[in-house]
Amino acid sequence: MTWDLLRETLLLEQYNTRLPVLGVAFLGATAGLVGSFLLLRKQSLLGDALSHATLPGIGIAFAIMSTMGFNGKSLPVLLFGATITGLLGVLLVIGIRKTTRLKDDAAMGIVLSVFFGLGVAILKMVERIPGQSAAGLDGFIYGKTASMVWFDFILITVILIVTTSITIAILKELTLLCFDADFASAQGWPTLRLDIILMALVTSVTVVGLQAVGLILVIAFLITPPTAARFWTNRLGWMLVLSATIGAISGWLGVSISALHSNLPPGAIIVIAAAIIFLFSMIFGSARGLLPRYLRHLQLQRKVGRQHLLRSTFEILEETQQTEPLKNVPIDMDLLRKHRYWGKGELARLIRQGRSEDHIERQPSGELRLSESGFGEASRITRNHRLWELYLIKYADIAPNHVDRDADMVEHLLGAEIVHQLEAELDLSKPIIDSPHTIMPTELGLQSEPSA
CATH class of the missing domain: 1.10.10.10 (Winged helix-like DNA-binding domain superfamily/Winged helix DNA-binding domain)
Known part of the structure; x- marks a missing residue:
């Protein structure tokens, strides 16, 4: 590795790495923005349950398309199937929480484990479908950033624009939901509808993130940037900006480093980059960092x-x-x-x-x-x-x-x-x-x- 190659990669001068770097940076910004509300809502693990719940949808979508004689590896179809089962997983978490005495962590743990086990079983079953190869579907588990194409980049960009627009439009309502949901409900605000909107935003980011970092590591994209941002500010507006920035920087650094060393998996390096920023924030963060507090x-x-x-x-x-x-x-x-x-x-x-x-x-x-x-x-x-x-x-x-x-x-x-x-x-x-x-x-x- 030379300094010229490092500079070209970080400054997006390399054609082969420009698209993945930009795509994952946009994804990190979107995940940081949405993840901030999950963190304040004390539902960060919901993203983990949702991401694992997408795996059965990928296998089912592949099986249905292959059985009908179509291309079972069509990315829009696979993402559609992941979205359906992901939303089903979220609804099950909400349903278990509303109808039983179980707390959020127990409900999420049940949904996460059951859906992930079901997804692994379905992927094993679809390997036996004649005339179709299920090879590559496991890339949604660990991510396949290097194979990102223009369609993926455009999809991520659209999700970023839509998510940012919705967040700005209902920022006041989401703020009230995150800080005092009981008061919002007592005042007549549609808290259930707001919860569903927030879950829809999380689902869209999670499903798109499957392509980049995989369902196992996408939760780090939703939790780590907002957690790191929380150490620097006590104001929601600045937290959203910092969280999106940290997510973008994590994605940019992770993919760039992985591109320079082909044997390093992009998803893992992205998470490690986010973790390093988190540790720095935890120590030096001006609002809640350990050193300033001391x-x-x-x-x-x-x-x-x-x-x-x-x-x-x-x-x-x-x-x-x-x-x-x-x-x-x-x-x-x-x-x-x-x-x-x-x-x-x-x-x-x-x-x-x-x-x-x-x-x-x-x-x-x-x-x-x-x-x-x-x-x-x-x-x-x-x-x-x-x-x-x-x-x-x-x-x-x-x-x-x-x-x-x-x-x-x-x-x-x-x-x-x-x-x-x-x-x-x-x-x-x-x-x-x-x-x-x-x-x-x-x-x-x-x-x-x-x-x-």
């Missing part, structure tokens, strides 16, 4: 530790002083350590963080003192904590001796808008109820002594 967790831990340190320091100042206004004076580290039962290592880390953010100052005597900015921040944090305590006591009916723990779990997420709403909701000029803290820090004449 970094956000560390950032939240730092924020929680900083706020606990500042609030504890402020509360110690309140406990050790009976004067108004409250004075910002140095405090002993032992008092701070005992206030929240911090270990020496944890407290030292929080103090280093506070000093780096210019909230804590270490005095020559070894005591700690809030800086000017730290004193104001500590006052704000303490006030927000007590606002939430009072709100829980008044509206959530939480006992005053338990409210501190509950407020401690939420206070770090309070933004300015929520604080303003709490202030509006609570009339701070009147006593509400006995609380562990009845005085708001900003109601005190707070002042900070200048640094020595």
Whole structure:
């Protein structure tokens, strides 16, 4: 393999590979688009049941056409037969789910195994039909991308256009179906009809995908791109675009690599390419990736530790002083350590963080003192904590001796808008109820002594 051959293949300059690459890329985009709704509908395995349910239709269509004296390997006829049994499999899954207590996974597993076993048996039987050869029908199991012709490409393109048009036309309805089907049904939306439309779209993509990746691997085309896209965004529109793009890239890379190495099966390489993109997305995805989530967790831990340190320091100042206004004076580290039962290592880390953010100052005597900015921040944090305590006591009916723990779990997420709403909701000029803290820090004449 030379670099020139690699460039020509990836850039579609090779005539022999241009059609399969484009066809499978279009198929990947369509499968990614439709698969997104299956993923959000929590029915991803339905595509697997559907793909396996197409196998009996292929064998039956071949047997009927061969018995009548026609060409049993006519692709439109085989795909028509696959569509019929595929839809029958989907209807059986829906019927089992509606009429029994079985869950979706059990219903899909039953349909998948029964139809696939029936399909294998039928393919064995049609091999005995005199005058017809069933050789090549097993290509629908593993895919035969290299044999793609103009008819296949045109069919895939039409499916892509039709699927995209229908998705755009009923995007609002499909969104409601995926996120809250019960609410949609209660509001009078035709959820069953929408489900059937979605299944028809999945069926069309699955049947066309048999030619490219085969019925065993087509499920990866329906699941992997939307799953990878989900790691990058929480918005449906962007998820659809990313899923279609990932599906197209997977198909493009898979067929191109397979074309460069003739001994590599295209279907398997396509799935491997999609899996690599999935793994990259799982690690680095900005919305739900493992690494960004870990970094956000560390950032939240730092924020929680900083706020606990500042609030504890402020509360110690309140406990050790009976004067108004409250004075910002140095405090002993032992008092701070005992206030929240911090270990020496944890407290030292929080103090280093506070000093780096210019909230804590270490005095020559070894005591700690809030800086000017730290004193104001500590006052704000303490006030927000007590606002939430009072709100829980008044509206959530939480006992005053338990409210501190509950407020401690939420206070770090309070933004300015929520604080303003709490202030509006609570009339701070009147006593509400006995609380562990009845005085708001900003109601005190707070002042900070200048640094020595």
